[in-house]
Amino acid sequence: MAKDIPVSQKYYDPEIExxxxxxxxALQLQRLKDMVAYAYDNTVYYKRAFDEAGxxxxxxxxxxxxxxxxxxxKKTERETQHVGSFFGEMCSVPEEEVIFMATSSGSTGVPTxxxxxxxxxxxxxxxxxxxxxxxxxxxxxxxVHALNFALYVGGPDVIGAQRLGALAIWVGAVPSDRLxxxxxxxxxxxxxxxxxxxxxxxxxAKEKGYDPRTDFNIHTIIVAGEAGGSIPSTRESIENLxxxxxxxxxxxxxxxxxxxxxxxxxxxxxIVEDQILVETVDPxxxxxxxxxxxxxxxxxxxxxxxxxxxxxxxxDIGYVSTEPCECGRTLARIHITGRKDEMFIVSAVNVFPTxxxxxxxxxxxxxxxxxxxxxxxxxxxxxxxSVERALGSDEPYDEVAKRTMxxxxxxxxxxxxxxxxxxxxxxxxxxxxxxxxxxxxxxxxLVPPFRLCVERRNGPTLRPAVAPNLRVLGKAHVHKVxxxxxxxxxxxxxxxxxx
Numbered sequence: 001m002a003k004d005i006p007v008s009q010k011y012y013d014p015e016i017e018x019x020x021x022x023x024x025x026a027l028q029l030q031r032l033k034d035m036v037a038y039a040y041d042n043t044v045y046y047k048r049a050f051d052e053a054g055x056x057x058x059x060x061x062x063x064x065x066x067x068x069x070x071x072x073x074k075k076t077e078r079e080t081q082h083v084g085s086f087f088g089e090m091c092s093v094p095e096e097e098v099i100f101m102a103t104s105s106g107s108t109g110v111p112t113x114x115x116x117x118x119x120x121x122x123x124x125x126x127x128x129x130x131x132x133x134x135x136x137x138x139x140x141x142x143x144v145h146a147l148n149f150a151l152y153v154g155g156p157d158v159i160g161a162q163r164l165g166a167l168a169i170w171v172g173a174v175p176s177d178r179l180x181x182x183x184x185x186x187x188x189x190x191x192x193x194x195x196x197x198x199x200x201x202x203x204x205a206k207e208k209g210y211d212p213r214t215d216f217n218i219h220t221i222i223v224a225g226e227a228g229g230s231i232p233s234t235r236e237s238i239e240n241l242x243x244x245x246x247x248x249x250x251x252x253x254x255x256x257x258x259x260x261x262x263x264x265x266x267x268x269x270x271i272v273e274d275q276i277l278v279e280t281v282d283p284x285x286x287x288x289x290x291x292x293x294x295x296x297x298x299x300x301x302x303x304x305x306x307x308x309x310x311x312x313x314x315x316d317i318g319y320v321s322t323e324p325c326e327c328g329r330t331l332a333r334i335h336i337t338g339r340k341d342e343m344f345i346v347s348a349v350n351v352f353p354t355x356x357x358x359x360x361x362x363x364x365x366x367x368x369x370x371x372x373x374x375x376x377x378x379x380x381x382x383x384x385x386s387v388e389r390a391l392g393s394d395e396p397y398d399e400v401a402k403r404t405m406x407x408x409x410x411x412x413x414x415x416x417x418x419x420x421x422x423x424x425x426x427x428x429x430x431x432x433x434x435x436x437x438x439x440x441x442x443x444x445x446l447v448p449p450f451r452l453c454v455e456r457r458n459g460p461t462l463r464p465a466v467a468p469n470l471r472v473l474g475k476a477h478v479h480k481v482x483x484x485x486x487x488x489x490x491x492x493x494x495x496x497x498x499x
Contacts, residue, residue, distance in 0.1 A: 005133075007140065010328070012133035012164075016274050017329045021322065024330060025063060028277055031302035033060050036069070039308040042092035045080050046310060066277065066300060066311065067288045073313040074104075077112040077254070087115050091307050098306055102153035104253040114153060114253050115306040121156070123303060124256050127272055128160025131261040134270070135190075135247040136220050139165030142188040146197075147257075148173040154224065154257035157192070166190070176204045184210070187217040192249070195228030195238065196429075196437075199368060202241040213243030224249040224258060227336060227354045230269065233362030250336065254309055255301060260334055265326045268333025275303050278320055278332060279311070283340050291332075294319045296340055315340045317352070342438050344374045346381050346414040353438050355412045356385055363407055365390050365400065369429045375441040382417045391424035 011017045019027070037057035039046040050056060053070045060066065072090075081088035086095050099118050103111040116124065137143060143166045145158035155172075162168045171182055179201065182188070193201070198221050202212045210216070221244050228234035229248025238246050250269050251258040259276055260269035271278055279298040280289045289295045297316045301309045318336035325333060338352030345351070353372055360370040367388040374383045385408065389400050401419040409415035429437055 007138045012130040017331060019330055021330055024273060027274060028302060029063055032063065032066065032277055032300065033057065035302050035308055036060050036310065039092065039310055043090055043308065044084060045089035046308065063277065066279070069311055071286060071298065071311045071313050072309065074112060078110050081113055087113060087307070091115055093117055093306050100156065102253055103151045112253065117306045120304050120306050125160045125163055127256060127275065128157045128258060129164040131249065131258050132161055132164050134261050134263060135222055137161065137164060137166055137190050141166045141190050142169060142186060143167065144169045144171050144182060144188040144191040146171050146179060146191055146193040153253040154251060157257040176201055180205055180208060180210065183216045183218065189217055190220045190222065191218055192222035194225040195223040195234055196226055198223055198238050199241065212241055218242055218244045220244055221246045222249055224251060228357060230262065230336065231354060231358050231361065233358055237361050237368055250334065252314060254312060255299065255304065263325065263327040263329060267325065268321050268335045270329050270331040271334050273331045276301060278334065280320055283317065291320050291322045294337065297334060317343065344381055344383060346383060349412065349414045351412055351414065356408060359407045359411050360387055363404060365393055365395055367391065367424050369427050371427060371429050371437045371439065373439040373441060381442065384418045384420065385416045386420040386422060386427055388422045388424050388427050397421040
């Protein structure tokens with residue numbers, strides 16, 4: 001389809017991307033009415049949930065009426081999948097109509113399955129083509145898809161590049177040496193990976209004697225899966241490393257590999273409002289917030305048939321902008337500031353890992369790698385930050401720590417308890433793909449040697465410990481506490497006991 005679009009044309013689908021807001025909202029309302037009725041009539045779960053909430057599809061008269069309907073979340077997905085059928089109570093079609101399934105990573109629980117009909121899949125890839133065009137990809141580009149293909153919802157997005165007309169190179173998640181060979185041998189112009197891996201790959205390239213700016217032909221790096229692409233200091237660091245522009249994409253396994261993307265203004269990510277209705281709600285009360293107010297982002301799919309998602313609480317914290325964008329698109333922009341499950345409060349200040357990344361990636365003399373550990377001390381939340389000084393730096397460790405702490409205090413408002421400084425490459429956060437930088441030790445207890453008391457519902461129970469430095473994972477005074485302890489001198493491994 002896109003091969004017939006002039007390369008100089010700015011918008012892939014100008015009728016949708018630049019639709020006046022009143023017309024867009026009228027389109028959303030009609031699709032919302034149809035989808036809520038479809039979900040009620042075709043899924044076991046939504047029929048039951050709507051009946052229990054005392055609502056019916058006829059209650060949708062305006063877009064605001066969606067607030068009358070119950071939320072769903074990851075817990076809902078896990079509890080209903082595989083119940084009654086392979087895809088479970090939220091699926092609206094028989095299994096034989098499902099032609100593709102993706103799963104979540106399962107990093108916060110049992111992986112959730114996301115089914116697609118052929119109609120869903122085609123619409124999805126047409127959407128990816130639109131977002132690729134928005135990122136600057138054209139039919140004469142060579143595109144390397146460096147995302148995991150194994151059950152990951154981002155894997156098939158390479159087909160969107162093919163629909164646009166670009167030459168697609170299906171690389172997947174391969175070792176850095178192999179990917180660098182592809183970049184050198186085939187000279188692709190566009191690549192999609194995570195922000196942390198884009199940085200890591202550039203550093204590896206330099207170690208191998210390459211100059212990422214001149215030895216390769218990359219002009220656009222699409223990033224997703226982490227917040228860095230929308231953090232100016234991170235984005236600019238990657239752009240300077242590669243001599244290429246960075247475009248942030250956003251997706252989730254429950255809907256599409258990508259359903260929002262940055263434009264040249266870098267002022268939020270335009271979400272595909274023709275297919276997704278966006279709300280912002282108070283993370284605690286669920287109260288709907290006005291555009292511009294920060295809260296938890298909630299999505300309702302307007303066209304996805306295999307498994308409708310009505311009021312899905314994403315766990316992403318951010319806000320929505322509906323005012324005109326300088327790029328000319330009228331689709332709302334989402335601004336994601338963090339994850340609900342990674343926010344921590346220090347001295348009444350809400351802190352997100354993205355706040356720390358903004359500072360660390362913008363400081364001279366650091367590699368940009370970091371990690372955050374949050375813990376409790378004297379019934380108070382504390383945090384510490386680990387960073388790496390730049391390769392070849394002889395700046396004293398304590399001086400690096402002092403200025404890093406001062407910069408974090410100035411930006412965030414509360415200083416870390418300490419800053420730990422490593423030499424370049426020694427922190428261990430560099431990743432072949434998606435980096436893990438957040439360690440939440442709140443509720444973890446260090447127990448003196450030999451005895452541990454865990455309170456259960458039926459009273460305290462004493463358990464023997466066979467080694468010192470026993471560490472309990474989970475909170476005390478909670479039924480079914482999980483805990484593990486190292487006993488290398490006895491078994492040479494880690495043992496785990498379940499209550």
